Amino acid sequence: MRLYSYFRSSASYRVRIALALKKLDYDYAAVHLVRNEQLAPAFRAVAPAQLVPALVVDDPERGELTLTQSLAIIEYLDERFPEPPLLPGDAPGRARVRALALDIACEIHPLDNLRVLRYLQRELKVSDEDKDRWYRHWVETGLEVVERQLAGHAQTGRFCHGDRPGLADCVLVPQIFNAKRMSCRLDHVPTVMRVFDACMAEPAFAQTQPSACPDAT
């Protein structure tokens, strides 16, 4: 397998965690987003959406295949390499974990990615200060929603769902890295941070973090 990744891309980090939890080996292909390498024709040929991550796999049914969109990649990995499972064995549990992952992947992350921040600054002429305020607003209010769904819920365990890390944790941890990098407030989400700390005690999360990537600067 070959993973096209950028060390600071939180969507890439989600997939790095999933691959590590499943103990799958892969080649690391760096795509430098700040230098716009994702827009180069060579990468467009790999991934028409020109977004990282992209995972090239050798599928038993279809041969070489390029997968995109981090959540779709993780679901594929979970189907093809079931151990350890990243989704619960019951339909209501899977719905809860997927919803938690989407609460971050759809409600927080898209507003704060690099191309959006660039548009705010370059096209809408938003000041640095307002851009940072925008960033923190969506992270802080979005994580509060996640907190509300984790705190006191019977199925929240050491991790987002029970005592084994799964899909929701793969999405939560990279978002906290972004939040810390942008000095977002985090004292209002104690359950989120407890789960984050539990994750970071696991090698699969620690060893794939941005600073540990081959392309980290």
Add this chain to the structure above:
Amino acid sequence: MRLYSYFRSSASYRVRIALALKKLDYDYAAVHLVRNEQLAPAFRAVAPAQLVPALVVDDPERGELTLTQSLAIIEYLDERFPEPPLLPGDAPGRARVRALALDIACEIHPLDNLRVLRYLQRELKVSDEDKDRWYRHWVETGLEVVERQLAGHAQTGRFCHGDRPGLADCVLVPQIFNAKRMSCRLDHVPTVMRVFDACMAEPAFAQTQPSACPDAT
């Protein structure tokens, strides 16, 4: 089942289509987003994330359960009521359909929802004209990415994937409704529009469209 929905919410429309494709009956509970009814304590008790859609189901394992996040709801419906399937039977196919759905649900829609547009205007003092330009930018560039992945792909059929409507179509059609309402350019995405037209010829898509909802104004 009870669906909390707003007629113009495209995430709600996704679930309405899925329920209709599976011929499932439900009560329609209107939540008026422009009047901020999703922020009222009564709705927060139902859905802590205070977003529509939310689907209350009677789960055979867990009893009454409130599901949130449209894509997680549709996956749950597909697991519990398998016919007709909304995801392909093979892992690579599922990965493709999920990625197409996420190309819209994560890359286009989050940037153009009501609370984001309100923040741009109220907090960042972006003009009406710039707000509309922002809206159209993400729709037009995002749909171009979807077009690139549909056009000429061997698995694109009458619908996004093959000749039966599925998860990706449930997400695509509401996005096109939004695009039309905001007068976005659509002539650069002919395959997308061909699939849209095929969907709108199906009662499940036509009968659940915004103007057909009980709360339509």
